[in-house]
Amino acid sequence: MKTFLFRSMTGIFFGAFLAVVFTNLYVLSNDSIMLNGTLFLKNSLGSIFCGWFFTVSSLYFENPNLRLSQQTALHFATVIILYFVLAFGIGWVPFNLTSFFIAIASFLGFYVIFWTSFYLYFKRQMKKLNEELELL
Structure with missing residues (x-):
């Protein structure tokens, strides 16, 4: 429960931080001085x-x-x-077939990159730990 x-x-703090960063980038890039409060709230909560x-x-x-395959499938x-x-409900992805397929392809691409990166990182860590244990 403590870990959860x-x-x-x-996650909440990281999501809030990203919302603030993206909002600030939007304001700075568009020279906008007025934000839509409802839209800001919806996107921040998302x-x-x-x-x-x-x-x-x-x-x-x-x-x-x-097993790793079960963990990956559930995740x-x-x-x-x-x-x-969330993305369709908030409007981050327009509700049409083309946008859906582009979003799915992007999601899969990023998921594969992140999953592979974490897998290789932890595999390397495990190898280093095993080598250190052999030296004891």
């Missing part, structure tokens, strides 16, 4: 929720009762469903 709460707070479920869903990978299903419900 820590990850929840981390960013916070997105940060939360991406950080909390990684807890699947800490369950020793699941992928969780984040893709929640992300696209």
Whole structure:
């Protein structure tokens, strides 16, 4: 439960941070001095929720009762469903077939890149730890 709460707070704060950064970049790039409050609130809450479920869903990978393929499938299903419900609901992805396929392809591409990066990183860490254990 402690890990869940820590990850929840981390995700919420990271999502809020990204919302502020993107809002500031928007204001600076458009010389806009007036923001739509409702739109800002909707996008900020979406960013916070997105940060939360991406950080909390990684807890699947800490369950020793699941194989890596099961952990990956559960994580992928969780984040893709929640992300696209959020993205279509808020309007981050327009509700049409072309946008849907572009968004799915982008999501899959980023997911594969991040998953592979984390896999290779932890595999390398495991190798280094095993080498250090052999030296003891």
